[in-house]
Amino acid sequence: MTTLLQPSWLCDKRVRSVFADRERIFGLGISSIMNLSINQGGHRLVTMNLFREAGYYSDEDVPTAKVQGALLRPVLLASARK
Numbered sequence: 584m585t586t587l588l589q590p591s592w593l594c595d596k597r598v599r600s601v602f603a604d605r606e607r608i609f610g611l612g613i614s615s616i617m618n619l620s621i622n623q624g625g626h627r628l629v630t631m632n633l634f635r636e637a638g639y640y641s642d643e644d645v646p647t648a649k650v651q652g653a654l655l656r657p658v659l660l661a662s663a664r665k
Contacts, residue, residue, distance in 0.1 A: 612636055614636065615635045617633040618632050619648050621652045621655060621656055623656065
């Protein structure tokens with residue numbers, strides 16, 4: 584069984600509480616982050632973090648994120664086999 588992505592996004596308040604390097608992140612103008620777990624066979628391969636300005640990500644971005652994750656998965660699996 585394969586689970587493709589489980590997206591979540593973090594608002595400014597959560598970014599501040601989750602990331603230790605938050606001052607550096609905010610210094611770059613980043614305060615909207617979408618996290619995408621790319622899984623295979625019940626195991627997480629990677630978490631892809633997408634960073635943008637405040638309020639950028641919403642539910643409308645999930646389909647595009649799933650496509651990005653689907654394109655990335657074969658590369659991750661091939662890399663893991665090496």
